[in-house]
Amino acid sequence: MSDHVPIFQHSWTGDEQLYEELTDKQWKILKAALTVFTEKGYSASTTSEIARVAGVAEGTIFRHFKTKKEILLATLIPLMQNFIGPGAANSLHDLVLQYDNLPIEDVLMLVIEDRQKHITALWPVLRIVIIEANFHPELRDVLLNNVVKKVQESFLAFLKQRQSKGELRDDLDVWTMMRTIVGAAAAYFVSRSLFPEREQDHDNRQELKAIVDLFLRGAQVDVRY
Amino acid sequence: MSDHVPIFQHSWTGDEQLYEELTDKQWKILKAALTVFTEKGYSASTTSEIARVAGVAEGTIFRHFKTKKEILLATLIPLMQNFIGPGAANSLHDLVLQYDNLPIEDVLMLVIEDRQKHITALWPVLRIVIIEANFHPELRDVLLNNVVKKVQESFLAFLKQRQSKGELRDDLDVWTMMRTIVGAAAAYFVSRSLFPEREQDHDNRQELKAIVDLFLRGAQVDVRY
DNA sequence: CTACAATATGAGTAAATACTCATATTGTAG
DNA sequence: CTACAATATGAGTATTTACTCATATTGTAG
Numbered sequence: 001m002s003d004h005v006p007i008f009q010h011s012w013t014g015d016e017q018l019y020e021e022l023t024d025k026q027w028k029i030l031k032a033a034l035t036v037f038t039e040k041g042y043s044a045s046t047t048s049e050i051a052r053v054a055g056v057a058e059g060t061i062f063r064h065f066k067t068k069k070e071i072l073l074a075t076l077i078p079l080m081q082n083f084i085g086p087g088a089a090n091s092l093h094d095l096v097l098q099y100d101n102l103p104i105e106d107v108l109m110l111v112i113e114d115r116q117k118h119i120t121a122l123w124p125v126l127r128i129v130i131i132e133a134n135f136h137p138e139l140r141d142v143l144l145n146n147v148v149k150k151v152q153e154s155f156l157a158f159l160k161q162r163q164s165k166g167e168l169r170d171d172l173d174v175w176t177m178m179r180t181i182v183g184a185a186a187a188y189f190v191s192r193s194l195f196p197e198r199e200q201d202h203d204n205r206q207e208l209k210a211i212v213d214l215f216l217r218g219a220q221v222d223v224r225y
Numbered sequence: 226m227s228d229h230v231p232i233f234q235h236s237w238t239g240d241e242q243l244y245e246e247l248t249d250k251q252w253k254i255l256k257a258a259l260t261v262f263t264e265k266g267y268s269a270s271t272t273s274e275i276a277r278v279a280g281v282a283e284g285t286i287f288r289h290f291k292t293k294k295e296i297l298l299a300t301l302i303p304l305m306q307n308f309i310g311p312g313a314a315n316s317l318h319d320l321v322l323q324y325d326n327l328p329i330e331d332v333l334m335l336v337i338e339d340r341q342k343h344i345t346a347l348w349p350v351l352r353i354v355i356i357e358a359n360f361h362p363e364l365r366d367v368l369l370n371n372v373v374k375k376v377q378e379s380f381l382a383f384l385k386q387r388q389s390k391g392e393l394r395d396d397l398d399v400w401t402m403m404r405t406i407v408g409a410a411a412a413y414f415v416s417r418s419l420f421p422e423r424e425q426d427h428d429n430r431q432e433l434k435a436i437v438d439l440f441l442r443g444a445q446v447d448v449r450y
Numbered sequence: 451c452t453a454c455a456a457t458a459t460g461a462g463t464a465a466a467t468a469c470t471c472a473t474a475t476t477g478t479a480g
Numbered sequence: 481c482t483a484c485a486a487t488a489t490g491a492g493t494a495t496t497t498a499c500t501c502a503t504a505t506t507g508t509a510g
Binding site: 025058060 | 487488
Binding site: 041043044104127131134135144148166167168169172173175176177179180181182183184185186187188191194198207210211213214215216217218219220221 | 266268269329352356359360369373392393394397398400401402404405406407408409410411412413416419423432435436438439440441442443444445446
């Protein structure tokens with residue numbers, strides 16, 4: 001259809017149907033916009049560069065989108081609504097259903113490993129989403145309602161299920177547990193990117209095992225022995 | 226000295242000696258810059274507005290700082306080096322020393338509560354520091370070496386001490402523990418600001434107690450009973 | 451008080467860039 | 481093929497804004 005070769009191949013490239021009713025031109029513009037935004041951030045990106053990368057004239061951009069901000073929203077909002085959010089929540093849901101009879105530590109390992117892969121692949125986009133959510137309430141709302149809340153609900157459902165099975169303490173709020181395990185995993189991701197020399201060398205699966213073990217059994221020496 | 230009334234009163238306002246060898250004018254400019262940056266972000270801030278807020282002419286700004294970026298660095302770097310970093314690490318160090326004989330859960334509670342206060346007070350500044358660290362390696366380096374690493378070291382020292390006393394498991398890396406408790410606390414802070422309707426109502430101290438309890442004793446029902 | 455240096459001023463400049471519009475191209479119906 | 485509509489083009493515009501510089505003010509030494 002198009003002989004345009006994308007400069008930056010995103011993991012979701014080709015999922016054109018995520019964006020409803022987009023013409024070929026519009027799709028090219030949005031793909032180019034995302035490329036440029038992830039490379040230099042929104043503010044430092046220029047419409048002329050987006051046009052260049054998209055292979056269209058600058059005027060064409062403004063035939064399809066009224067303002068530069070509209071390009072930002074048209075790029076990121078459908079991505080969150082149709083890809084990042086559902087992708088996160090559904091795969092979580094599937095994993096939990098699929099491994100219903102597996103020990104909780106194994107499921108947590110699988111879930112965290114899976115999330116890790118997703119987030120790593122999406123990181124360039126998530127980074128700009130998070131940064132710009134600070135300045136554009138429209139993005140903030142979608143991020144909250146279509147990504148964060150979805151992930152949260154899936155996780156809470158899983159923990160509640162395991163709690164009702166008697167595998168998790170019921171004197172603690174599942175919210176507390178969710179925040180802690182998500183926070184622990186997130187801290188590990190951040191640490192890996194901040195201190196590659198320390199964390200990259202370690203065996204990833206072993207580290208995840210330790211995180212899950214710590215979450216389930218606690219840091220304290222059991223004095224009851 | 227100056228009859229200029231700051232629009233936004235930062236918690237550290239007045240700590241002029243944090244910035245070595247600053248004239249009154251330079252101090253006014255940097256204070257104004259921080260105010261404007263925290264309100265609109267770096268990109269959306271203009272040198273003319275900084276000048277207006279500082280109560281000086283725009284030309285004066287460029288007599289003291291060559292570029293807008295230099296204003297950013299001159300504002301945030303000393304703040305991290307002399308205030309945020311030491312403030313975080315020292316108070317942690319002090320708390321740990323001071324309460325050497327207290328049970329670990331009490332110390333953790335105190336430390337997290339203390340961190341919570343600090344971060345809440347500094348949040349407007351931290352937010353812009355974190356965002357701009359994404360685009361300016363100079364900021365990233367200082368943030369890493371003068372804030373993150375300092376906090377890390379203090380925390381690791383504390384955990385190691387408690388581990389050697391036999392209060393914490395020694396089959397787990399202190400790094401794993403540090404990441405988990407820091408991540409759990411961070412996730413709670415984030416959650417509080419994202420979902421005020423849910424988290425603000427809860428009693429803060431009780432929630433912190435639950436977080437520490439979960440960290441120390443784990444989420445799993447103890448099957449040994 | 452005077453002479454001179456240091457500093458401050460703000461109107462002005464040059465460059466960047468979001469956005470426009472008259473013209474050109476492409477697609478399509480009869 | 482023709483006529484017309486839809487879309488694309490890119491040179492051009494208006495505005496914003498980081499930065500400059502000739503002039504004015506302030507501070508100071510003799």
